[in-house]
Amino acid sequence: MTYCVAIKVNDGLVFTSDTRTSAGVDDVRTYNKMHVFEYPGERVFVLMSAGNLATTQSVLTQIRRDLAAPVVPMSLMLAKHMYDAAEYVGSLSVNAQKGVSQQSQFGGVDLRATLILGGQIAGEEPALYMIYPEGNCIASSPEMPYLQIGENKYGKPILDRIIHEDTSLEDAARCALVSLDSTMRSNISVGPPLDLSIIRTDGMQIDQKLRLDLDTPFYASLKESWARNIAAIFTNLPRFEWESEVSPQQDMLIDEIKPDQPPVRRIV
Numbered sequence: 161m162t163y164c165v166a167i168k169v170n171d172g173l174v175f176t177s178d179t180r181t182s183a184g185v186d187d188v189r190t191y192n193k194m195h196v197f198e199y200p201g202e203r204v205f206v207l208m209s210a211g212n213l214a215t216t217q218s219v220l221t222q223i224r225r226d227l228a229a230p231v232v233p234m235s236l237m238l239a240k241h242m243y244d245a246a247e248y249v250g251s252l253s254v255n256a257q258k259g260v261s262q263q264s265q266f267g268g269v270d271l272r273a274t275l276i277l278g279g280q281i282a283g284e285e286p287a288l289y290m291i292y293p294e295g296n297c298i299a300s301s302p303e304m305p306y307l308q309i310g311e312n313k314y315g316k317p318i319l320d321r322i323i324h325e326d327t328s329l330e331d332a333a334r335c336a337l338v339s340l341d342s343t344m345r346s347n348i349s350v351g352p353p354l355d356l357s358i359i360r361t362d363g364m365q366i367d368q369k370l371r372l373d374l375d376t377p378f379y380a381s382l383k384e385s386w387a388r389n390i391a392a393i394f395t396n397l398p399r400f401e402w403e404s405e406v407s408p409q410q411d412m413l414i415d416e417i418k419p420d421q422p423p424v425r426r427i428v
Contacts, residue, residue: 161349162193162310164208165319165336166276168288168300171329172360172367173278175206176336178344180351181213194355195220197227197236200365203281205236205245206357210310211273211293218256219249219273242287243299246277250295257293274309279359286361314346315339329358337372337379338386354379 164177177193191213197205207223209216226235239245257271272293280286288300290307300307302325308316322335333356343350358368372379 161347162210163308163312163315163340163343163347163350164193164210164276164310165306165308165312165315165339166206166208166278166288166300167306167319167323167327167332167336168278168286168325169305169323169327169329169332170325170361172358172363173206173280173286173288174329174332174336175208175276175278175355175357175359176333176340177208177355178340178350179353179355180349192355194357196357196366196369197223197279198365199237201282202364203236203279204359204363204365205277205279206359206366207249208276208309209273210275212257212269212271215253215256215271215273216275218259219252219275222252222256223249239281242277242279242281242284242289243297245279245281246289246291246297246299247295249275249277250291250297253291253293254295276307276309280361280364282364286359311343311347311350314343318342329360333358333368334382337382341383341386 162178162180164175167174175194179191179193181191193209195207195209197207207220223236226232227237229235232238234244234248236245236248239248253273253275257273274293275291276288277291278286278288288307289297290309291297305325306319306323316339318335318339323332327335337354337356340350340354344352353371353373356368356370356372357366359365360367374380
C-alpha cells in the first residue's frame with residue numbers, strides 16, 4: 161500500500177508521498193513513488209503512483225522513451241495543456257495494464273495503478289489531475305483543492321480542516337506531512353522515508369524538494385510538536401457538566417447546624 165497527496169493552492173502545488181511498498185514482519189521494502197519531469201522556464205510535471213508497481217514502471221519507461229524519441233505523436237513535451245498530458249499518461253497506463261497482463265503467467269493479479277499528475281505548462285495555471293486505472297481523469301477544484309491516492313482515509317480529516325485555496329504553500333506542505341504522519345501511525349503499510357516537492361505558481365521548476373526520514377531534524381520536530389500540541393488542545397476541550405468544580409447538582413447543602421459544631425455538609 162502507499163499514500164500520496166497533492167495540494168493546489170493559489171501560490172502553487174505541493175506533493176508528498178511515502179516510499180513503502182511492503183511491510184511484512186521480516187520484509188520491509190521501499191520504492192520511489194514521486195517522479196519529476198522538469199524543463200525549467202517551459203514546463204514541469206510531478207507524477208505520483210499507487211498500485212501495481214509493474215504497471216507504474218511500464219508507464220514511466222514509456223514516458224521517458226517518448227521524451228527521448230525524435231518523432232512521436234505525443235509526449236509530456238508535446239502536450240499543449242495539462243489536461244492533454246493527463247490523458248496521455250492515462251492512455252499509457254491502460255496500455256501498460258494490457259501489456260503486463262499478456263506477459264503475466266499468473267491470473268488474478270491486480271494490475272491497476274492510480275496516478276496523480278500535477279504541474280504547469282507556460283501560459284496556463286498549475287493543475288492537478290487524478291488518473292484512474294481506466295485512463296480517465298479528474299481535476300482538483302476550489303471545492304476539492306487536494307487529491308489523494310492509496311491509503312487515504314487516515315490523513316483526510318486534517319486536509320479537510322486546514323486546506324483551502326488561500327493556504328500558503330508552506331502551510332500546505334506542513335499539513336501534507338501531518339496527513340502522512342497520521343496515516344503512518346494508523347497503518348504500517350505506509351512508511352518513511354517521505355518525499356516532498358513544491359512548485360510555485362509560474363516558477364516552471366521544482367522550488368523545493370526534500371526527502372525526510374524519521375530522524376530528519378525538521379520532520380522529527382514536526383512530529384513531536386504536532387503530537388504535543390494535539391494532546392494539549394485535547395486537555396483543554398470543554399468539560400462535561402458533571403466535571404465542573406461547582407455545578408447546580410454539586411451544591412454544598414447544609415443539613416443541620418448545631419451551636420457547638422461547624423455545619424455538616426452533604427454533597428448531592
